[in-house]
Amino acid sequence: MTKNTLDFGLYINRESIDTADQILVQNPATFETVGSVPNATQKEAKLAVDAAYSAFSSWSKTTAYERAELLEKWFAVIEKRTDEIAAVLTKEQGKPLSEAKGEMNYANSFLKWYAEEAKRIYGETIPALSGNKRILVQKQPVGVVAVITPWNFPAAMITRKVAPALAAGCTVVIKPAELTPLTAYLLADCAHEAGIPAGVINVVTTKNPGEMVDVWMEDPRVKKVTFTGSTPVGKLLMRKAADTVKKVSLELGGLAPFIIAEDADIEEAVNGVIQSKFRNAGQTCICANRIYVHESIKDEFLSSFIAAVKGLKVGNGLDENVSIGPLIDERAVAKVQKQIDDAVAKGAVLHEDSTIHTDKGYFMKPVVLSNVTDDMQCMQEETFGPLAPISTYRTDLEAVERANATPFGLAAYVYTQSLKKAFWFSENLEYGIVGVNDGAPSVAQAPFGGMKESGLGREGGHYGLDEFLEIKYVSMKV
Numbered sequence: 001m002t003k004n005t006l007d008f009g010l011y012i013n014r015e016s017i018d019t020a021d022q023i024l025v026q027n028p029a030t031f032e033t034v035g036s037v038p039n040a041t042q043k044e045a046k047l048a049v050d051a052a053y054s055a056f057s058s059w060s061k062t063t064a065y066e067r068a069e070l071l072e073k074w075f076a077v078i079e080k081r082t083d084e085i086a087a088v089l090t091k092e093q094g095k096p097l098s099e100a101k102g103e104m105n106y107a108n109s110f111l112k113w114y115a116e117e118a119k120r121i122y123g124e125t126i127p128a129l130s131g132n133k134r135i136l137v138q139k140q141p142v143g144v145v146a147v148i149t150p151w152n153f154p155a156a157m158i159t160r161k162v163a164p165a166l167a168a169g170c171t172v173v174i175k176p177a178e179l180t181p182l183t184a185y186l187l188a189d190c191a192h193e194a195g196i197p198a199g200v201i202n203v204v205t206t207k208n209p210g211e212m213v214d215v216w217m218e219d220p221r222v223k224k225v226t227f228t229g230s231t232p233v234g235k236l237l238m239r240k241a242a243d244t245v246k247k248v249s250l251e252l253g254g255l256a257p258f259i260i261a262e263d264a265d266i267e268e269a270v271n272g273v274i275q276s277k278f279r280n281a282g283q284t285c286i287c288a289n290r291i292y293v294h295e296s297i298k299d300e301f302l303s304s305f306i307a308a309v310k311g312l313k314v315g316n317g318l319d320e321n322v323s324i325g326p327l328i329d330e331r332a333v334a335k336v337q338k339q340i341d342d343a344v345a346k347g348a349v350l351h352e353d354s355t356i357h358t359d360k361g362y363f364m365k366p367v368v369l370s371n372v373t374d375d376m377q378c379m380q381e382e383t384f385g386p387l388a389p390i391s392t393y394r395t396d397l398e399a400v401e402r403a404n405a406t407p408f409g410l411a412a413y414v415y416t417q418s419l420k421k422a423f424w425f426s427e428n429l430e431y432g433i434v435g436v437n438d439g440a441p442s443v444a445q446a447p448f449g450g451m452k453e454s455g456l457g458r459e460g461g462h463y464g465l466d467e468f469l470e471i472k473y474v475s476m477k478v
């Protein structure tokens with residue numbers, strides 16, 4: 001389906017479709033052009049739904065075993081091409097190659113898991129009120145699903161939605177982020193190679209997401225929208241879904257608190273923050289955004305943490321030993337810098353030099369701030385960059401109250417060696433995901449998702465499959 005290696009047409013109905021205009025994809029580490037994808041209009045957006053709608057009638061009737069077999073084949077093709085796709089992912093998104101490979105494996109684990117789970121879409125029988133009645137509960141695929149994904153995990157955000165959708169018997173129209181669309185087309189190329197039938201998976205890209213996605217939001221044939229991205233766009237889509245009462249799943253922004261209790265293993269806590277904070281240069285929705293350290297261990301924690309941060313190498317993700325790649329664009333760099341300036345102006349102490357190197361890439365060195373207070377921007381707005389703000393607390397209750405004092409509720413972290421504290425914190429934090437002594441909690445079999453304004457619904461595990469299934473009951477007189 002590809003023309004040149006990384007110049008793609010739209011992928012609709014197993015065909016490559018050209019548009020008049022292309023979007024050039026830039027490497028954030030070098031500013032070089034990596035490839036190009038089509039700039040679709042409303043016309044192509046509708047074509048994609050036509051294809052998915054027509055494919056739904058046969059795909060939804062396949063057996064779970066047939067769908068499982070195709071998902072397994074797709075998994076195998078991706079596994080074979082992991083290194084090739086990971087290199088493209090690093091070039092278009094910036095993350096270090098080892099992280100890109102890690103993302104590919106994580107992304108692919110959803111195909112494997114849902115290939116198996118497709119076979120466990122069970123119904124129920126419910127005792128009726130009279131002897132001549134039977135009540136049967138069945139699960140059926142919701143229909144055509146619109147999948148809209150962000151740039152920070154160009155592979156995983158797609159498979160986390162598409163694997164359960166296909167396992168359930170749904171067909172999909174996918175709109176990946178315009179900054180990192182190449183990985184999405186490569187995943188579709190793998191699906192093509194695996195023999196996923198025409199119209200089951202369709203990919204379109206555009207420079208005008210609002211305008212193009214409106215076609216999907218207004219089309220009654222699209223029964224569900226599953227979105228990962230910023231909270232404002234998620235709210236907009238939720239409003240637009242109301243007119244045709246589509247099902248909605250949202251994975252939105254976070255502002256994760258990372259609490260380090262007085263009895264924490266400091267070395268483990270330092271490793272946990274490094275892993276959570278600086279993975280993907282801090283551009284993850286579950287990344288530690290606010291670090292709360294018990295005042296009694298602040299000095300010890302800070303000196304170990306700064307020593308660890310000094311060991312992180314910033315550079316092109318394709319280079320050896322790089323642990324922090326570039327940020328995605330100029331806006332991202334400016335946002336982090338604004339948060340640093342605001343914090344320093346309000347009294348925060350800057351421990352690491354925050355030099356920005358943007359002459360040949362959107363690079364930013366990791367920054368550590370202490371003496372941080374909750375009125376600073378970095379404690380109120382998602383940072384999405386390599387800035388680690390550290391604040392102290394006195395009591396567990398104070399830590400939880402401050403951690404919960406936000407409209408967000410995606411991920412939270414607690415480091416403690418006390419079982420009692422582990423339970424107490426995890427039960428009182430208003431977050432969909434709590435990592436206890438664990439800075440990397442995401443896996444295919446667990447229900448990833450947020451409370452409050454961080455989202456609706458869950459991705460992963462058997463909960464993730466329910467999002468793509470309608471429940472029908474049949475009351476039968478016999």
Ligand code: NAD
Pocket residue numbers: 148149150151152153157175176177178209210211213228229230231233234236237250251252253254284285382410450454455
């Ligand atoms: P974004 O909301 O700008 O874009 C996400 C997607 O929505 C892109 O494909 C974009 O083209 C599309 N989009 C933009 N405007 C649209 C509109 N008006 N109508 C329809 N679609 C539109 O977000 P982003 O900057 O790409 O991603 C960063 C955000 O994503 C962060 O807030 C981050 O926390 C969040 N995120 C959340 C999760 C999660 O699982 N909760 C995972 C990754 C990222």
